[in-house]
Amino acid sequence: MKRVIRIGTRDSELALWQANTVKDQLESEGFSCELFPVKASGDLLLDQPLYELGITGIFTKTLDVALLKKEIDIAVHSMKDVPTSLPKGVVQAAVLKRGNSRDILLHKGLDFLNDEGIVATGSLRRQAQWLHRYPLHEITDLRGNVNTRLHKFRTHPWDAAIFAAAGLERIDLLPEQYSTLDWMIPAPAQGAMMVVSLEENAYCRNALKALHDLETAICTGIEREFLKTLEGGCTAPIGALAEIEGEALHFQGILLSLDGQRVFRLRKVAKAKDTAGLGKRWAEEILKQGGDELMKEIKQQLGK
Missing domain, CATH: 3.30.160.40 (Porphobilinogen deaminase, C-terminal domain)
Structure with missing residues (x-):
């Protein structure tokens, strides 16, 4: 009987898109795969800004535990969510070719840029860079998966919200009104996907070699x-x-x-x-x- 690679993933639409991308590529190489979606802590705790939670790897910890307990064989992550130090026994098995690394501004018109305005983001990096450029603006917290954040933006009286371009592009949710923030330096590894496995799992590590993009791995490694x-x-x-x-x-x-x-x-x-x-x-x-x-x-x- 052919061995099945169990792929762990968060259960958001974007995370499932990423996991299915890995699944499709592995199956094209002749491997059998099955998805195992879970809900991460960061998807459940939506009433606090991320920095207040004080948890490293809040979007990856649940999958790390499942991996170490051997309930799954590999886990697929947005690379920018992965702590820079992996748990003992867990290794980076593949970095897929990077998508769009940029941040984008979703807006309801740009008149507010020269006046007071309210911009939504849950990222301290985006907040700080925005306030450096627009110090009179107010920043409001924005949490949840891509779909949740889009809904909040559309239903709240905010002028704009900042998103990662790759996430919206991947699940075809890019709206008509947006601006690419070429001046904003993205999060390290933004737009890239990482697949991790147990170090001892030679079968999966070998299977994932075909998915690894060296140039993306070099660049994200430096970041x-x-x-x-x-x-x-x-x-x-x-x-x-x-x-x-x-x-x-x-x-x-x-x-x-x-x-x-x-x-x-x-x-x-x-x-x-x-x-x-x-x-x-x-x-x-x-x-x-x-x-x-x-x-x-x-x-x-x-x-x-």
């Missing part, structure tokens, strides 16, 4: 190393984007205060074939410039 060195987890206003163009790797990194008024930003170009340790080195530059003190302040403000 996540940058994040890890700054010790931001998913709660500090930290952005990072690495892109390979020909033989060059282009990198942007940013750390901001919660109100967006203090900014540490860098742009770098390096050889794409020699990327080891770059994320750590560039994060250390920011820390030495005063980023270490800012990180201490942020942790105190968030009660960590």
Whole structure:
């Protein structure tokens, strides 16, 4: 009897799209698969901002437990949700080719940009970068899966809301009125998908090799190393984007205060074939410039 690979996933529409993408690609390689959807803690606790919950990996922990208990064989995640340190025994088995890495602004007209306005987001990174550019605006919290957040935006008197482009594109929910925020540095690994398995599971790790995109893995690896060195987890206003163009790797990194008024930003170009340790080195530059003190302040403000 053919071995079936049990794929763990959150049960939101976007998460199921991602898991089905992995399922389809594995089946095209000749493997048999079955989906095992679960509801993650972050999908259940919608009455508090993410940073107040104080839980690392709030969207991945439930699947980590299922993986370690061998109730599933692999788990599919939005890579930006995955903590920079995986649980003992769990490894990154594949990084799929990256989708759109950008943030977009959904709006009901752009007149508010030159005046007062209310913008919805549950991300401290988006909040800080928006307030840096539009300090007179009010930020309101926005939680839930993509569909829930879209419904809230449409039914509340907010001027705009910020979303990841990839999520809306993948499940065909991109509205007519939106603007791409090219100036906003995305979350590390935004737009990418990671598949994890147990380190000991050679069958699944071998099966997933065909799905692995090396260029995406290199770029997201640098971004996540940058994040890890700054010790931001998913709660500090930290952005990072690495892109390979020909033989060059282009990198942007940013750390901001919660109100967006203090900014540490860098742009770098390096050889794409020699990327080891770059994320750590560039994060250390920011820390030495005063980023270490800012990180201490942020942790105190968030009660960590």
